[in-house]
Amino acid sequence: MTENITINMPEIVPLYPLREIIAFPYMVFTIFLKQEDMPPFEEAVLFNNLVALVKLREEPTGELFPALHEIGTLCKVMQINKLAGGGAKVVLEGVIRVRLLAIVQQTPVALSRLEPVREFAEKSMVSEALVGSLNALLKIALSYGRPLPDDVMKMIDFIDNPARLSDLVALYLNLPIDELQKLLETIDPLERLKKVYMHLTNEVQRLQIKGEVQAEVTKKVGKSQKEFLLREQMKQIQEELGEEDSRLGETNELRSKVESAHMPEDVRKIAEKEMRRLERINPASPEYTVSRTYLDYLTTIPWQISTPDNRDINQAETVLNEDHYDLKKVKERILEYLAVRSLKDKMKGPILCFVGPPGVGKTSLGKSIARTLGRKFIRISLGGMRDEAEIRGHRRTYIGALPGRIIQEINRAGSNNPVFMLDEVDKIGADFRGDPASALLEVLDPEQNFSFTDHYLDVPFDLTNVMFITTANQLDPIPAPLKDRMEVITLSGYTDEEKLNIAKTYLVAREVEENGLASMAPRFTDEAIYRVTHDYTREAGVRNLQRNIASICRKIAKEVAQGKKVRAMVDPDTVSELLGAPKFFDEVASEKDRVGVATGLAWTESGGDIIFVEATKMKGKEDLILTGSLGEVMKESVRAALSFVKANCAELGIDKKMFDETTLHIHVPAGSIPKDGPSAGITMATAIVSLFSGRAARRDVAMTGEMSLTGRVLAIGGLKEKVLAARRAGVKKVLAPAKNKKDLEDIPENVKKELEFFFVEDIREVFVQALNPASPAPTPAAAARTPAGAPPPQ
Secondary structure, three states: OEOOOOOOOOOEEEEEEEOOOOOOOOOEEEEEEOHHHOHHHHHHHHHOOEEEEEEEOOOOOOOOHHHEOOEEEEEEEEEEEEOOOOOEEEEEEEEEEEEEEEEEEOOOOOEEEEEEOOOEOOOOHHHHHHHHHHHHHHHHHHHOOOOOOHHHHHHHHHOOOHHHHHHHHHOOOOOOHHHHHHHHHOOOHHHHHHHHHHHHHHHHHHHHHHHHHHHHHHHHHHHHHHHHHHHHHHHHHHHHHOOOOHHHHHHHHHHHHHHHOOOOHHHHHHHHHHHHHHHHOOOOOHHHHHHHHHHHHHHHOOOOOOOOOOOOHHHHHHHHHHHOOOOHHHHHHHHHHHHHHHHOOOOOOOEEEEEOOOOOOHHHHHHHHHHHHOOOEEEEEOOOOOOOHHHHOOOOOOOOOOOOHHHHHHHHHOOOOOEEEEEOHHHOOOEOOEOHHHHHHHHOOOOOHHHEEOOOOOOEEOOOOOEEEEEEOOOOOOOHHHHHOOEEEEOOOOOHHHHHHHHHHHHHHHHHHHOOOHHHOOEEOHHHHHHHHHHOOOOOOOHHHHHHHHHHHHHHHHHHHOOOOOOOEEOHHHHHHHHOOOOOOOOOOOOOOEOOEEEEEEEEOOEEEEEEEEEEEEEOOOOEEEEOOEOHHHHHHHHHHHHHHHHOHHHHOOOOHHHHHEEEEEEOOOOOOOEOOOOOHHHHHHHHHHHHHOOOEOOOEEEOOEEOOOOEEEOOOOHHHHHHHHHHHOOOEEEEEHHHHHHHHHOOHHHHHHOEEEEEOEHHHHHHHHEOOOOOOOOHHHHHHOOOOOOOOO
């Protein structure tokens, strides 16, 4: 039969598109609207208070009609209540299903043409059985705690119409909005009732499973409570009998540690919370060990324990001078810190970064600073570290989790203001486990490390009292944000005189003691130490010098053990006898001036060094050959130099035709060692001009400087290390960019007296200083005797 519904439905009705709900017939509901959504409902007054609610398929981009579903619900506006903040609360009642035929007006109010959807509800045994089953299922759902409003339950008992019953029950099912729309579009009441019955069956099954799980949980909780009560009774019985519970003693000891650890207030609250949790955990549980270890760390960390600083600046200066020779800038910075500390109790610890070649005393300087201040000393090596958890620790959820190295080492030191050295910060790696350098950003920032949070502790720790010192051989590999947080202090290489003083003051006495010669200590002459530094070591620091002194001491100890006469003095002859043939020679002093070979100065992370740039030419059409393991920057420097020479052939006295029929080959010896950098630019140009002009390059003149295409000589870095390398090699004259003249202040006076410095702004000045005058043209007879490609006679 057809359900007869009497309603005066206009042909045109205002329409409101739905997004988040579905309206069903016989449904009374409330929606809250913004002010801009009100027009369709206000307009409904003109259409018997009727408005059509139709769900959107998708957000409309132009026309509204294609974006709407075909079936919606015609609703009657029961009440409109304006809200104080704008908008309104609208009470609606669903009337009938309608089919959307067209949108006759889209703005300012959407008006739609609709037709009612007729539903045929024929009573049959199937429909009656479904209605009964649905009622029974609703009562089962109600017994599992799925409440329905009282008025709804009363209505359900009296509804035998499948259409009305299915719509009413659908409202109270937890169905997705798309499923509700499908039910709305199911016109056949019997079919719709079947779908609702299936959804309700699934809901009842879920409620049954949930109830069983809840019962099991309740049972287990009851068992745990019973065990807790039994343990409490057992504890009381043991107290009456005078027996002590080992676990109780352990928790009491931990609680006593928590109370006496002088933690910050927020940390103490977390410790007490963890303490209460520990008391409830079964000792056999793995969580018990995790919680206990965590509390152990919280109670042993030196939250308020610090060592008093030695504020006697004069005594501190004495200690620094005892431990290290020279290093004026570093010592001055430490004394400045002590001076400020003597005037102000609370101050942030400095973040220092010692940069310099190996063996200049960066690491040992950290120990000396700790001794000067009277603080504990901590050192960890960052070389090769790739796991970010090494700095920040692991979270306690991981098996075997521990705090990071920062907290671990401070805990071992037992002080919150140690001198903390992070060695080799330029050699940190990064992989899939994280970037330790990024984790150090918070540690080494005085504006952030007052609340450094380790992943394991998960509570803030104040690092501002710690004096952090980092060391590096090079600045370039250090990330810029990390470099910005540190105060960089450069430690240059030592001169021969400084090495002599270091050896006489520290190294000889140390190695004599280490090798058992204290009672018969031989005397090392100055000439012997100079022989070792010149012929057996080539370094910026003193590490190899110490090794060679140790080798001499061991050989003397061997002679003593064999019963031979004790050597009272070590002179140059003794050095040659014990250490064998020299390993290094004065590479410049022993050579002659040659065409196409220029002497340059280079900087390496091990200090300064000299390089020889060799140029030769041969017949061929290839423009340029480069060998010697050169980097991209150095290759570009060669090309820039060659372009300058080609462009200025006439000025330089070179026949331009030579470039068209010859191949130029540039080689830098020690081909297995990678070389890079722009500072060999003027050396490359000098070698090329020497080759094509036939003017020999002076071997005792060494040069460094970057060259531009126009011939300008640009500034370089590491001048002191390069000058010391030139002095070691026997160079007499150094050519350097004019902009580096200020760097002469860092070079010791005795070195400046031994070398002649010439500062240049243009490459042409370099050619004047570094190349010998042009030789006169050879006679025909001499030319016939000179092999092709050989340099002109000197």
